[in-house]
Amino acid sequence: MSQPTSTRIDGLVEVTLTEESLPQILALDTWAFPSPVPASDQLAWPWPLDPQRSRALAEPGSDTLAAMHGSYAYSTFPVPGATTAVAGLTAVGVHPQYRGRGLLRSMITTHFADCRARGEVASVLFASQPAIYGRFGYGLASRTAAVTIKHHAALRPVAGSDAITVTFEEFDFDAHAAIVAGLHARAAGRNINTPGWATRETPRLRAHFHADPAELREGFEKWRIMVAFREDDPVGYALFRRKFRWAEAGPEGPVELQEYAATDPAVVHALWTRLLDLELTSTVQAHWIGLDDPLLTLLVDPRAATPRIIDNLWLRLIDAPEALRRRRYAAAVDLTIELTDDMLTSNAGRWRLRADPFSANVEVTVSDTAEVSMDVRTLGSLYLGGFSASALASAGLIEGAAESVAALSSAFGWPRLPVCSWVF
DSSP: OOOEEEEEETTEEEEOOOGGGHHHHHHHHHHHSOOSSOGGGGTTSOOOOOGGGEEEEEOTTOSSEEEEEEEEEEEEEEETTEEEEEEEEEEEEEOGGGTTSSHHHHHHHHHHHHHHHHTOOEEEEOOSSHHHHGGGTOEEOOEEEEEEEETTOOBOOOTTGGGEEEEEEEOOHHHHHHHHHHHHHHHTOSSSOOTTOOOOOSHHHHHHHHOOOGGGOTTBOOOEEEEEEETTEEEEEEEEEEBOOEETTEEOOEEEEEEEEESSHHHHHHHHHHHTTOTTOOEEEEEEEETTOHHHHHBSSGGGEEEEEEEOOEEEESSHHHHHHHSOOSSOEEEEEEEEOSSOTTTOEEEEEEEOTTSSOEEEEEOSOOSEEEEHHHHHHHHTSSSOHHHHHHTTSSEEOHHHHHHHHHHHOOSSOOOOSSOO
C-alpha cells in the first residue's frame, strides 16, 4: 500500500490501493466474508477490481485494512430502451475489529460522491445482506427465480430448434471467453432490451468470472460449455458442470448451470433440451433465471421446476433527473413526481416527467406541484421496470391519485423484466 492520505475517519486514514495491495485486500476480504480458502491461497486467483476504483481505510502506519469498497465501471448498463453509465458497487467489507464505527456509511457516502464525479447516474449491487442497503436509498430493482428442474422435464416444441447444433467442450478461456462475451452482449437485445443485463466489460472482470479454482468446486467437475450454432454462426451457450452422486435407486447427481444466453427461442429450446437430458444426473440447478425467462413458459409441466424467488439487482439513483432522461418509456407520460432523498439532496424536489412512448424525446424539468410522491428507494425499484407503480402504491410506497399511479405504471413498465445473469 502507498502512504495514507490526509483524510481521517474516526482515527483511520484513507490509503491508496495498488496492484501490490492484493495480500492486504484478500486478508480483509476473508475477514469480512468467511472463506474456506485462506487469503494466501487466493493470491493466484484473478482479482477483478481496478485499484483506481477501490478505496480503503486503515490505522496510520498499519498494513491491516480496516475497511474497503470498490466498483466496476459499467459504461453501457442496460436501462429500459437505452444504456447508460452506472457503477457496480462490490467488495464492501469492514474488518470485525472496526465494526460499529460508522465506516459503512462513510464508504457509501464516498462512493456516491465518486459516482457523481464520474457521471454515473446510478449505483447497482448484489446485496450480501439485503436489509442493509435500503437505508442508503437502494431499492430492489429486479428479482430472479432460483430453480431446480427435474431430469427429462419436457419442453413445448419450438420451430427451428431442430436446426440448431450444439457442441460440448470443457471450458477453455482462450477458446471460449470471446464467444461468451459476444453472445452475452447480443442476448441483451437492442431497442426492446433486457434492463439490468450487465456485461463483463473489462478483461480482468471476465477472467474473474471464468476462474474455476479447484478449492471451490465442492465435488463438481470443471466448468463445461455447450455452444449452439445455426449453421456456422454461434447463437447461444450454456456454462455448466455436473456432480457424480449415486444412491440406492441410481444416479442423483445435480447439474449446476452458471449462466446461459440465447439469441432466440429456438436456441433456448435447443440448449435446455440438452441440459435436461444429460446422463447420470437427476436435476438442473440454476440461480439467476429471469421471471419472464422463456424456459419457465416452455415447461410442459410447470411443477417440474421448483422455484424460489430471490432478490437480484439493487439500484440507487445518484442523479435522479438525469437517470430519468436516459431511459425510455413504454407509454406516453406527463406527470409530476415529488421525490425525497435524505442523503443526496440534489435529487429531492418536484420533477415533471414528459416522454413519448419508446422514444428519446424525454424531458425532466423542475415543477411547483406534484401528482405522485415517493422516496428515492422506491424510485430505484421502479426505474428498471421490475416493479409496477401500482404494486408499489398498494404497499403504501407511492402516494397519488389512482389515475396518476396507473399512468406511472404504464410508462415505467417494460416489455422485458430486468435481470442480471451473474453476481458481481
